[in-house]
Amino acid sequence: MMNKMKIVVAVDSFKGCVSSVELGEVIADAIQDIFPKAKIVKIPVADGGEGWVDALQPVLGGERITCLVHGPLRNQVRASYAWIEDTKTAVIEMAAASGISLMQIQEGNVMRSTTFGTGELIVDALNRGCEKICLGIGGSATNDAGIGMLQALGFHFRDKEGQEIKDGGAHLKEIADIDDSMANPLLLSCKIEVATDVRNQLYxxxxxxxxxARQKGATDEQIALLDDGLRHLANEIRKKYGVDLQDCPGSGAAGGLGGSCHLFLHAPLLSGISMLKRILHFDETxxxxxxxxxxEGKIDAQTEQGKLIEGILESAEKYNVPVVAITGNCAEQSxxxxxxxxxAIFSIHDAPVSLEQAMNAGYACCHVRQTIHSVMKLISFGRKTCS
Incomplete structure (x- = not known):
């Protein structure tokens, strides 16, 4: 009976290092080395960040659309999304156009990074007749509160001189006028749902x-300035629309993009892993x-704030299924x-390593394989002892 185990592999990407699909293959191979007859079900997963499209497209079908858009620092990048013609649905991940993997982590970059490219992907989908967008907003390089995205969609944010504000969170405090009169009219016929992996407020x-912001390269001083900018934007929104974004859990996701999606695009902010589980029929599997x-790459206190592992544990507990979690960093688990x-949580590192080495895909895959080998051997020993 030992080889007849059913093992579900549902690992998030190690962001900036190895994709969910690649990790799934490595883990499945390692399992089969120890349990060659085990039934292995691989489910690429994501909670709204990197890998969101890869996780959903195999189920929803459709084709990949690739666009030339503006990256976080206005450099041109190629970004793709899934387009399902039959249902006029687009699956977009903001990380493809405005993600942290597209920007060097250097002091000051996050102050001027923009979500404009994410808006360009949405525009492309709208021009194809899109009626529904599943937008994942994890893995951002930005703290501009989604202003860049909105500008690409026809919204205007002007300073007291009547000039359009420049890119980035550094300029949020300059906003004196919000003009939604020229917003893309195609938004009216498109339903947008936002998948987020955090529940943080705006400021x-x-x-x-x-x-x-620190993981995006911000200093202590810059973090304070970015927070002030978000607070100022919230006050301007409160004055114009009578809406307090602080009342919206997840408004702070992706540097404030969540709040702008909720208010300006009328998009509900949903748990990314909950949305994914529903679409993939995860509980049935x-x-x-x-x-x-x-x-996932790091397991810490944030893991319990709407992250992928929390969602998987929620389902596992319903059916009393044990869970093994692998990670590159588990020093701060709750x-x-x-x-x-x-x-049970296992680090893939067996000795101290530099960040550069830890982020090397070859190194990560090798150590994931070794870790899974060890876990499977322990399970094998335990089954032999109990039989």
Missing amino acids: GKYEAAYMF IRDADLIITG EAMKKNPLL
Whole structure:
């Protein structure tokens, strides 16, 4: 019976290093080395960030559309999204046009990075007659509150001199006028749903800029300036629309992009992993599984804030399926994760490594394979002991 195990492999990408699909292949091969007859179900997953399109397109079908758009620093990049003609649906991940992997992590870059390219992808989909967009907003390089995206869609944000503000979160404090009168009219006939992996509010000490801008290269001083800019924008929105974005969980996602999508595009902010599980019929797949292998690049306190592993654990607990999570960094896991009887977390590193080495795809895949080998051997030993 040992080889008849059903193992579901649902691992998020190690962002900027290895994709969900690639990790799934490596893990499946490692499992079969120990359990050659095991039934392995590979499910590419993402919670709204990098890999969002890869996860959904195999189920939804359609084709890849590639566009030349503006990257986070206005450099031209090729970005693709999934287009399903039959249902007039587009699956877009903002990371393809405005993601952290497209920008060097250098001091000051996040102050001027823009989501304009994400808006250009939306425009392309609208011009094809799009009626529904599933927009994933994880993995951003930006803290511009989605202003760049909105500008690409025809919205205007002007300073007190009547000039359009420049790119980036550094200029949010200059906004004195919000003009939605020239917004792309095709938005009216398109329903947009936003998949996000965080629930943070727009501004504050534990919210968008303070939680995420540092990993995008911001200094302490810049983080404070970015937070001030988001606070100023929220005040301008409150004055014009009577809406308080602080009341919207997830408004701080992707440097404030979540809040702008909610207000200006009338888009609900949904848990990325919950949306994915629904579309992929995830719970039905794991119902009779013996083990789930999941993971992501870093497991920390944020993992419990709407991230992928939290969503997978939620489903696993319904059917009492044990979960093994692999990661490149688990030093900051919460007490709740440590105490969860169904969860075991393994770091893929067996010795201290530099960030450069840790982010090398070959290194990561090799150590993922070694880790899964060890886990599978432990399971094998345990089954032999119990039989």
